[in-house]
Amino acid sequence: MTSSFERPLRPQAAPAVVADHLIKRFGELEVLKDVSLSVAEGTVTSIIGASGSGKSTLLRCMNLLERPDRGELAIADEAIRFARNAQGDIVGLDRRQLQRLRAKVAMVFQQFNLWPHLSGLGNVIEAPMRVKGLSRKQATALGEHYLERVGMADKRDAYPAFLSGGQQQRIAIARALAMEPRLLLFDEPTSALDPERVNEVLGVIRGLADEGRTMLLVTHEMRFAREVSDQLVYLDQGCIAAEGTPQDVFDDPRCRHFVAPAA
């Protein structure tokens, strides 16, 4: 379905996000060791790797839910203005720029993180109204469109506590889409779901990939990652051990032991 809400897809492959030599430490532990990653507009990148390899941390650096300690980051062609100390360590951020850029990068969480005191529609229109300054009427039209898109139009008035995990996650996806972001981040979007609910959410994400939306996923669903991704990144102990097309990575001897069960 085409609609006036959907932005025309960009033909050129300008990067939606570029991370350059990111280093992230939690205390003494170095979680990301010099990681560089770029996601081209209109493409899907999946990050795979074992638990504790730094996948989620890398993803969360992309909208600065985690602040890297070193490195450069550019979102939607705009370099993040980090404040740095004499050693070059990042010590601060420009709050205004951060809020503005976060509106361009929407995120879907493992635990859905819907706001329980807001209805399905309320969850979807909150940020478009408060952050993008849309009127309630505009935001509602937008919200209904994206609820329809994820097959949740009939649950617009339902509160999260009344919905299954799969339904909640689909609303969370509509909430992300309603920001009409340049980049969609998915942090293990099916890991908290019952097995029989996984496919309804993967189906929605697959549809978005087919539309040519720019997405960065962290997932344990190897088969799915292989099918939908243009680029696959295999992270091992905070380093990129292999990257390239899914075929390249799945064939790479360094990660065969990790991806083998799905291949």
Next chain:
Amino acid sequence: MDFSWLSDPFYQAYLWEGFVNTLWLLLVSAVGGLLLAVAVALARLRGPRPLAWLAWAFTTVIRGTPLLVQLFFFYYGVGRLLEGVPGIRDSIFWPLLREPFFFGALTFILSVGAYSGEVIRGAMQSVPRGELEAGRAFGLSSFQVLTRLWLPRAIQLCLPTLTGEMILLLKSVPLVSTIAMMDLLQAANIIRDETFRVYEPLLLIAGIYLATTVVLTLVLRLVELNFPGMQPTQRRWLPIR
């Protein structure tokens, strides 16, 4: 039992005045106190260190001293000091500052601020971090996260406890009869002194307190039930099985 004094219009007027004053003091203290409570909770959770310490000290002092002592402290101590301030009797605030109502409200607001401040702090800490993180990830400002997400969720979580705090507050109100304010207990005391009936006026106002508590409980339960996003399993009118 002799309730014949109830037909005396003077006593009816005392009781009515006492009842209205009680409700009025309850309302002012509840609203002012809960606003202060939110400020105290925020100061402790997110304030700069000196402010967090100040909030902790405030909470400790208020919760660590008897309410009646605080009431006397403000009415006899601070009240006397205020009287000595030059020119205060001519100021527009004097009609308010000389009233026991003012000192009662001040004491109760501080009390609710301290007790409910801790309740709200606990509730704010119980709101899952992910919900607030989602707000930040979507570009909401800290203030928007606070007013749109954090506080509504925290209040939803601690509403039953706050109901209890409000009931305790209602029954702290009779303390103001000791600073010559016309509340229900003061009305009962006057009736006792004039009619020499001890138990009947007390029984009557006990009944009025009980009825007010029941109404207050039901009203706040209604607020709780109509809070958006209530868990389906908790949707029962009376909180009993």
